[in-house]
Amino acid sequence: MKNNELLIESVIENLKEFRTQKKLRNDLQTNIIEYVMPGDLLKYIKSPEEIIPSLEIGTIYYLAKCMNEVRASTSLQLDKYFTAREMKEIETTFREKLIDRGERASTELPFTFENVIKIGEGDYILSIDGRTKKSFMDSHILQYNQETQREARMVRDKNDPNNIIPMPKVNKKSVREIAELAKKGELIQTMVTWNARLGSSDDESGEELIYNEDDKTLTILKGTLLDVVDGYHRLQGIAMALNENPNLDIRFKLNILNFSQAQAKKYFAQLNTYNPVSKSRVRELAARDYGVEALNLLLDEFQDFKDKVTHRGISPRQDALTTHSILHEAINDNFKIENKRDVIKTAKYLTKFFKEVFYSFPDEFLGDIVEIRKKSIMNAPSMFAGYVKLAHMMQENNIDLENLTDIVNNIDFSRDSEKLIGKEIVNKEGKITTDSKTKIAACISTINLDKYVKEEGVK
Secondary structure, eight states: OOOHHHHHHHHHHHHHHHHTOHHHHHHHHHHHTTTSOHHHHHHHHHSHHHHGGGSOHHHHHHHHHHHHHHSOOGGGOGGGTOOHHHHHHHHHHHHHHHHHTTSSOOOOSSEEESSOEEEETTEEEEEEEHHHHHHHHHTTOEEEOGGGSSOOEEEEOSSOTTOEEEEOOOOHHHHHHHHHHHHHTOOOOOEEEEEEOTTOOOSTTOOSEEEETTTTEEEEOTTOOEEEEEOHHHHHHHHHHHHHOTTOOOEEEEEEEOOOHHHHHHHHHHHTTSSOOOHHHHHHHHTOSHHHHHHHHHHHHOHHHHTTEESSOOOTTOOOOEEHHHHHHHHHHHOOOOSHHHHHHHHHHHHHHHHHHHHHSHHHHHSOHHHHHHHBOTTOTTHHHHHHHHHHHHHHTTOOGGGHHHHHHTSOOBTTOHHHHHTTSBOTTSOBOTTHHHHHHHHHTTOOOGGGSOOTTOO
16 A cells, blocks of 8 residues: 555544534445444544544545545545555455455345346346345445436545546435435335446356246346446435345335447436436437437547536536537537438547647646636637537638637637627626627637638649
């Protein structure tokens, strides 16, 4: 381990802060309940200086990990104190110790479920008890897959305001309410969905699932990645309830799929046409139009851009650049995409375009975004409607992307720009006005690109 004393010191200092903030304590209790009993956690929070130095490293490890998940902090980032191999070793041995002490149930693959009904190819339904489900979570077979679930929350590192850390978006209040209903026997047996991810098996057969029609059994084979597609909050709530009362009799309906990630995304999107998930996230997952497919391909190809695009609104202090909704709408408004070939062509062009923008102006798009935004709208969210418009104009006129830097340099992005004020893109106080996307796109469309257009026959 790199520095045992520094980790212990950091855990103690952070626990002192959790001691004075009720919400942080409650959130930590929810996050860590798989590894530390509530009564023990309260003791650690009450007297960290006396207790923490004497704890085994596995407990200290999970205290740091779970506190960092609740409130991102550089001082609690585990890779500062452990190598990747050490982290894997701790997680494995700590789980085994819990199992040996009888505090956690052990589950290994292959695992066979009984009384399973086959609905269709790769689609099965059964009834499962809470303890079996909890054992899948405790054994880390069942996992939250951000690609097929709700979008992550972006958390600012309290020690480094420029560092934004993605975390699973979990409603702690909902988890606690579900746990209370389960303990009272009032939790309705709604459907929970898992996905045995297609292509993830280690079995020689290459199959993730084997269904026996004769005895109605379903076996999940070794190495299979088992993702929660729907019902993550209910699973966490049930785990919390069982930790507090292991004798509870909880059952629920389970749908096990054998889909690719792309299929699982569409499945999740269909579920959430009537459940409360942001519209942009549902649209992205469903991929019901070619504009979304082009956008997804663009972001997959350009990770620096993808990391700066969010599904929700952007606060002034957030260093995200723009939203999926703004990009999706702009692509559909400017590019005629009628088939898969058009999707690929458009995505490739936009990838080259935005790479040219980002790497030509790294301070504005990859540096201190928030600071730049105070005086300029160059990296404002709605400005990306203008960039997509400019990309289309350059493509239509066969203008080399090597001219992009010069074109952008000739645009006055300052918040006190008379042109921007005159176009009502910003007001006299320098604040961006309503419907700025449309106004910015219209302003960009007036740029004269004639001098950049190649003369016919000239290369």
